[in-house]
Amino acid sequence: MSYSNSRSPSSPCPVCMHGTIAPMPMMESLACDFCSHIFILEQSADQRQQFLKMADTISLLRWAWTGKRWENANAVQVYNSRWLSILGILLVLVPTAIASLAVYLFPTEPDVPLAWFPKFWAISTFFGHLIVLLSITRDYTEFPIRAYWRSIKRSFEHQNQRS
Numbered sequence: 595m596s597y598s599n600s601r602s603p604s605s606p607c608p609v610c611m612h613g614t615i616a617p618m619p620m621m622e623s624l625a626c627d628f629c630s631h632i633f634i635l636e637q638s639a640d641q642r643q644q645f646l647k648m649a650d651t652i653s654l655l656r657w658a659w660t661g662k663r664w665e666n667a668n669a670v671q672v673y674n675s676r677w678l679s680i681l682g683i684l685l686v687l688v689p690t691a692i693a694s695l696a697v698y699l700f701p702t703e704p705d706v707p708l709a710w711f712p713k714f715w716a717i718s719t720f721f722g723h724l725i726v727l728l729s730i731t732r733d734y735t736e737f738p739i740r741a742y743w744r745s746i747k748r749s750f751e752h753q754n755q756r757s
Contacts, residue, residue, distance in 0.1 A: 607631065608646065608657045608664040610741065615646075615664075623649060629741045682727045690720040 607613045613628025624633045624646070632650040637643075645667055646657040657664035693716040702709045732739070 605663060608666075609648070609655075612742075612745070628745070682731070686720065686723045686727055689723055690716065693719040 605615055607615055607626035607629060609631050610626060610629040613626040615624045615626055615633065617623075618625045618632070622634075624635065625631065626633075631648060633646045634649045636645045636647055636656075638645065644659045646659065646664055648655050656667040658667040693712075697712040697716050700712075702712060
């Protein structure tokens with residue numbers, strides 16, 4: 595089944611899962627009305643299936659049209675994302691464990707002026723590595739933080755206008 599033949603206003607964007615995908619005027623591409631990602635439709639070699647590919651990023655994210663919604667088209671993408679998730683968790687936990695183990699094995703004297711610093715270092719190691727991991731994840735997936743923030747602000751404005 596072709597996406598262009600069965601286009602419905604309820605086909606959600608596969609990236610943000612909030613907006614809907616619609617054709618862009620005077621363009622041969624599609625765009626999400628919420629996160630503003632631009633997509634290109636591609637036909638399979640046997641012309642039976644359509645794929646949606648992100649055009650505004652360097653990532654190789656692709657989705658296949660099932661007749662009702664977009665589903666992940668790459669098994670390699672899912673396989674890699676699992677390993678990257680495990681690697682990301684290790685990126686946060688291993689340095690934190692090393693710093694915490696050092697604090698535990700070599701405790702400072704309580705009356706030393708900087709006795710708080712080793713614990714602070716272990717905690718800042720965790721949050722520093724977590725921030726690096728989250729920024730890499732945000733850059734890879736191009737998660738629409740600004741679009742969600744605008745939506746939250748709009749919903750609060752509508753609630754204030756009703757009151």
